[in-house]
Amino acid sequence: MKTRIASCPIISQESITDRIQRLVLHCPEIAGAAKPGQFVHVRVHPSWDPLLRRPFSVHAADRKNGSIALLYRVIGKGTAFLRSLGNGASVNLMGPLGNGFRLDQSRSRALVMAGGLGSAPAFFLIDRLLEYGRPVIFMWGTRSAEEIFGLDRFRVAGVEIHLATDDGSLGRAGTVTGLLEAFLRESKSLKNLEGFVCGPEPMLAAVQALVAGKPLRVQACLEERMACGTGVCQGCAVRMQSGLYRMVCSDGPVFPIEEVDFGG
Amino acid sequence: MKTRIASCPIISQESITDRIQRLVLHCPEIAGAAKPGQFVHVRVHPSWDPLLRRPFSVHAADRKNGSIALLYRVIGKGTAFLRSLGNGASVNLMGPLGNGFRLDQSRSRALVMAGGLGSAPAFFLIDRLLEYGRPVIFMWGTRSAEEIFGLDRFRVAGVEIHLATDDGSLGRAGTVTGLLEAFLRESKSLKNLEGFVCGPEPMLAAVQALVAGKPLRVQACLEERMACGTGVCQGCAVRMQSGLYRMVCSDGPVFPIEEVDFGG
Amino acid sequence: MAVDLSVRIGSLVLKNPVLTASGTFGYGTEYSEYFDPSLLGGIVTKTITLEPRAGNPMPRIAETPAGMLNSIGLANVGVEKYITEKLPLLEGLDTAVIANVAGNTAEEYGVLVRRLSGLRRVDAFEINISCPNVRKDGLAFGMDAEATRDVVRCVRSETDKTVIVKLTPNVTDIVAIARAAVEAGADALSLINTVLGMAVDIETRRPLLARVTGGLSGPAIKPIALARLYQVRQSLDVPLIGIGGIMTAGDALEFFFTGATAVEVGTLNFIDPLGSVSILSGLVRYCEGRGISSFSSIIGTLVLES
Amino acid sequence: MAVDLSVRIGSLVLKNPVLTASGTFGYGTEYSEYFDPSLLGGIVTKTITLEPRAGNPMPRIAETPAGMLNSIGLANVGVEKYITEKLPLLEGLDTAVIANVAGNTAEEYGVLVRRLSGLRRVDAFEINISCPNVRKDGLAFGMDAEATRDVVRCVRSETDKTVIVKLTPNVTDIVAIARAAVEAGADALSLINTVLGMAVDIETRRPLLARVTGGLSGPAIKPIALARLYQVRQSLDVPLIGIGGIMTAGDALEFFFTGATAVEVGTLNFIDPLGSVSILSGLVRYCEGRGISSFSSIIGTLVLES
């Protein structure tokens, strides 16, 4: 499967909160090829400041309309510029990049965990899991209720949803790892369960610790600063328990959680 | 009179040719204060590439509407970005800067000469000359007919118009200095005539040579690469016949043509 | 909460750590139309030489990605006019005035400082040893440790006021130059001056600067300035003033964390005359937001892996 | 009109003057999915050391205005795997392969070149003497003329293939280093490697790179690269390869006019994998548009004031 580099027109852009944006782009080839966990590398601006592309997970891919959606938080100048673009403008995309989640047609339940904007890849993942007909448990933690959105279609599809917010404004007060802890405590068996986790590094490290030694296989989606996005620059290294470095962009971004060394 | 630094909303932007744009901005204080020959210093983009402000002559100032117009040619990345801005966007302006043309209430005829985009300051100058009730002769040379525009209101106001185009598609074939040469040849007397010239440096040098020794006082509007636009950086130096350097931004941009050393 | 913004550079106490860089703020009052210079911690005036200098042929400036090149050529009014025409304009301003000087010989630096040291309105000196094209070998004094030592010795013997030596980044071993300056009596170091650069007009095939090469400044050089500051900070224990591509309060914080006691704002003045005061208010907001009552407590707090 | 794009670097004839820079194009085939590397004049492969290297701790990269910092730490597969696994992938490509090597000692450079010189697929060598952190004194070989001379001598005695020495800009006197390299037998020089830089995360107060300082590349350094190229061109008469912030055909032309015989495209590959071929086609269009039949006729045609 070939990666594309293409200028993609913006179909729509909406604000979810004052910092979170949902951007829909027309790019049929990427929409057709993308798998959950993969990302696109976005040139937000034609000048040399900002210089590098920005990586964003594929949040949704609509093969019929030939569109993909990105969900992003406005952090710095790249995302601020992206937000300023209106319909009709185009952005240059490279993608899909990286290796997505390994999804098999097994019947086992999928436990999808997302922290904050980890929902970006998680939503796409759940969409595909549901297409495969797999039962899905979704645990999602955010800062507060206003960052929780878009769950209706999952509810309708029978996804079991557990929510947590830092400020307790919705669901359990605390983080998504609190939800996982409770779940593990209450679950009689972890058989026939497969884990997927997307979120900031401290959350991934906590999940790694919680499942250590348990019979629960978890795939984690990592983030690291990137230049090339294609395995060439060796910039996005992450250390493995083996002591070796792997590249988030080309060896990942999805890794078996037990293999990653979050210590360093 | 204080110079302003202000974020100014774009009222309209239109294409005159595929490379020439007319941009109207809302900035009542600059519109009220600006004099022909002065310029505004424009931050075309919030990132650091391009870094410096771009200087543009005030092309029109409407005190009633509180708007000014700029006329610019798309040359490089700054002007390309400026063209991409739509209504509603804002650009940060500093101005008015520099010393405009010295205009007195005399009754003498004004001979306004413009080469190419020299029409940017020239139009504003003619507007004000007409307000003062002075007779105006306007000589304008461009590459071709399509770059000639906006003359109707001057015709109505009785301006004597002479045109030249490099390709001969309108008016005399050749440059505006050709028009001046013919005019000087045919004029019985240069008394009661005052010259104003705006255009690229080779044209200014040619005009300087043509009027040398003649009893015709000419004010020339110069361009030089600028950083600060306010006399601080000493970057926009231009050499005078005296051997001294003057700053285009703060000592000019308008200088008596005979004082400038175009040689070096 | 009132934040104590004062910092100390040698015997000079600055009421706040934001200064304007030499050559980018004229003689101190050019931007008075936009804001009151008394808001600043200090003003470093344009480099002054013994004789007036007309400066280099034009073009003198060019733009590059996130940067600009200049070869102004130390255009200045000369020390006598500086004293009679420029310094008096600064009377009454509640801000430190730092006179930046450059000579053709080490002795000339001494002569300049002697001439200025007795003047009440000169609070400190910044010694510009970074300008090439002045010495016969084309090197700047600041590119050689011995030459640096000579210049600083000549200056030190002429004044008790604070002497800040301004370093060039265009050297193999900036620590050696810095050490020579300190050993010869510098109270503080400021860095960096501009980086050697060049650009070509591809239409005319001519260099964009008449003098071919010039000095690169602006955001492009910020990482270079920080690395040089870090190198010197690791080796020497004198107050350092950070300079190079500082455009925001966040940029300034990078320098403070790395070990700068004060910063000088340069190219930004051209893009936004109010930029230096915006940085100052950004620093105040930063301290207030984090309950920092003494600004100097954040200096050098860079966190390094153990 | 067909433009003759070929240029000569020592005994190496390149079919066109656009190469990719070491460390930014992997081992030569990583971007084959995007275009056929045979379009290029040549590929400079990632720096190879005797032993494999895992590289530096993370984070290894950071963005700066119009630039990026890296401290990859010469991560590479080592010379044996390079020979057995990487070079074979380049068989059949119609482009020059330039092996870039670095050693911990001058002798190690010699060993590397000896090991590689007999291989048909290695067309030339680029000697990376710009990497600090390798020698005990923390300096790179390329920051010292004598050390440079030693390295180049060791290399020269091991090969008849073209030897290109890659210079660092982080020195006081680049001409002295360049001269030492040429006197010791270098056929050509390439410049520049990255500029020493640093950046700080103001939220965490930590350096953005784990190794604190790193190498600055990208458009920000283009003016620095041009100035260094100009300095060397004024003093020495060997083929020069221009490197640093080349993003467009126009940027490349700045280097050719200033005296580069070829250029290497670096950081651009990360932003646009097709960037190097776009530059090549831009150069072809430039020549065609101006009726230039031999590309090499434009090299060094910078117009200087008399």
Ligand SMILES: Cc1cc2nc3c(=O)[nH]c(=O)nc-3n(C[C@H](O)[C@H](O)[C@H](O)COP(=O)(O)OP(=O)(O)OC[C@H]3O[C@@H](n4cnc5c(N)ncnc54)[C@H](O)[C@@H]3O)c2cc1C
């Ligand atoms: C594989 C992958 C997938 C991602 N998916 C998403 C997503 O779906 N939604 C989303 O909001 N964000 C996502 N991110 C993070 C996103 O790339 C950054 O938030 C974004 O690059 C910030 O750019 P900026 O210019 O606004 O911030 P700045 O802080 O100005 O960026 C400066 C530099 O740091 C890098 N950077 C900053 N934050 C991060 C980060 N968290 N991870 C990696 N690099 C960073 C930028 O790419 C840039 O090079 C993802 C990151 C990776 C690696």
Ligand SMILES: Cc1cc2nc3c(=O)[nH]c(=O)nc-3n(C[C@H](O)[C@H](O)[C@H](O)COP(=O)(O)OP(=O)(O)OC[C@H]3O[C@@H](n4cnc5c(N)ncnc54)[C@H](O)[C@@H]3O)c2cc1C
């Ligand atoms: C006092 C003054 C008034 C001007 N008025 C007008 C006007 O009314 N209409 C108009 O179209 N142009 C005018 N110009 C020229 C205009 O400033 C440049 O065309 C513009 O800056 C080009 O920017 P760019 O980013 O598109 O080009 P780039 O070539 O990318 O610019 C690179 C750098 O060169 C400078 N530069 C490029 N061309 C010129 C030039 N001709 N003069 C000065 N600096 C230049 C830019 O400001 C910038 O710093 C004026 C210039 C001056 C000094």
Ligand SMILES: Cc1cc2nc3c(=O)[nH]c(=O)nc-3n(C[C@H](O)[C@H](O)[C@H](O)COP(=O)(O)O)c2cc1C
């Ligand atoms: C136009 C210009 C003129 C300068 N003139 C001087 C000078 O006269 N003396 C001096 O020591 N530094 C001079 N500098 C260097 C600045 O003081 C400062 O060290 C440098 O620009 C880096 O800071 P910046 O990136 O914030 O501009 C000048 C810089 C510029 C851009």
Ligand SMILES: Cc1cc2nc3c(=O)[nH]c(=O)nc-3n(C[C@H](O)[C@H](O)[C@H](O)COP(=O)(O)O)c2cc1C
């Ligand atoms: C991520 C990265 C890795 C690099 N690795 C090497 C290397 O292994 N060997 C080398 O000689 N230069 C290396 N360089 C330097 C480049 O080859 C080039 O000299 C420098 O980046 C300047 O060119 P640019 O601005 O076009 O990137 C590397 C540069 C980058 C950005």
Ligand code: FES
């Ligand atoms: S971003 Fe370049 S190797 Fe991953």
Ligand code: FES
């Ligand atoms: S542009 Fe700075 S002095 Fe004129």
